[in-house]
Amino acid sequence: MHIGFLDIDFIDLFDIVFVAFLLYQIYRLIQGSIANKIFFGYIMIYVVYLVATALGMELLSAILGQFMNVGVLALLIIFQQEIRRFLMMLGRSTSIQENALLKRFYTPKISKENVSTLQAIVEATKVMATTHTGALIVIEKEDDLKKFIESGDEIDSQVSKRLLLTIFHKNSPLHDGAVIIKNGRLAAARCMLPVSESGTISPTLGFRHRAAFGMSEQTDAAIIVVSEEKGEVSFVNHGGIFRNMSVRDLENKLSDYLLS
Structure with missing residues (x-):
């Protein structure tokens, strides 16, 4: 031509x-x-x-x-x-788990541990949103979060509603920073996350949300943020955010993430 x-x-x-x-x-x-x-x-x-x-x-x-x-x-x-x-x-x-075409030929295994972890996270988040308790929960997927786990206090415990509420209680020495969940277990608390420098983040969002954005920019982890001021629940993943989520919406998001 x-x-x-x-x-x-x-x-x-x-x-x-x-x-x-x-x-x-x-x-x-x-x-x-x-x-x-x-x-x-x-x-x-x-x-x-x-x-x-x-x-x-x-x-x-x-x-x-x-x-x-x-x-x-x-x-x-x-x-x-x-x-x-x-x-x-x-x-x-x-990736098989991320590619829409390959997903049709791949059937994930749903374990009891994943279901139990999901329920504990959702129930704890619901209580913390009601009581305006600030929280930052990171759930590992494929990317290894070892270096972030090492930045906090290692726990390696079964995930439970009471444990999450205890950690994020304002008088707890572990409430600052993030909790990281790895392989269905609470790996560590008080973990330091990278803070995003993106100019597209709303100025109304605080440090926890910026840390969640920073983590989602560097890893494929799913992050739950509970606002201490408004009691608002946000879900951050792959650099995107879903704000002011209901418990049901959060459970659906976590189901898509944990059970697939």
Whole structure:
């Protein structure tokens, strides 16, 4: 196919569409963060470099060329979290449990431990929402949360309603930080989570919600947040949030997560 003086074939069209798709995915990952401005600044410098090279401006091309060589390494360092999230997104798309097509050929096993854990979490969350008790509960899925577990006090106990209520009681020495549930057991309490720096998070949300967002950006864990001020229950997963959830809605979300 000829367009003016250009000779374009199917491979060229596929190349353009694929690059546009990758750029769109990168934009989605960095949207609302400070990395967004850095990325577009780098793109502008790269466009100037291409124009200078095309016009034969050797001095400017040489200067910008050196910057581009160092800039690639700098971008890898600056965007390490975004790159990690992008690779995780690609990995999840090939996972049996995350791929809608493969799910039809995969029947998950529902264990009594998962059902018991779900009921304990839902019942404890209901009470904490009623009493306006702040809480942050992280449930591991495929990504290993070992380093986050090690940041808190290891417990390794069966999950129960009373234990969760005791941990998050305002006078408990373990109520600050998050509880992490691993393999149906309460692995640790008072765990430190990464705080999200995304600019898209509502300013009305507090530290617990930002920590939940940060955890969901770096792992595939499901996080439950109970607001101390409003008693509002939120469910955070894969960088998305469901706010002001009812107990039934939360139970459905946890069922989709734990029992699949």
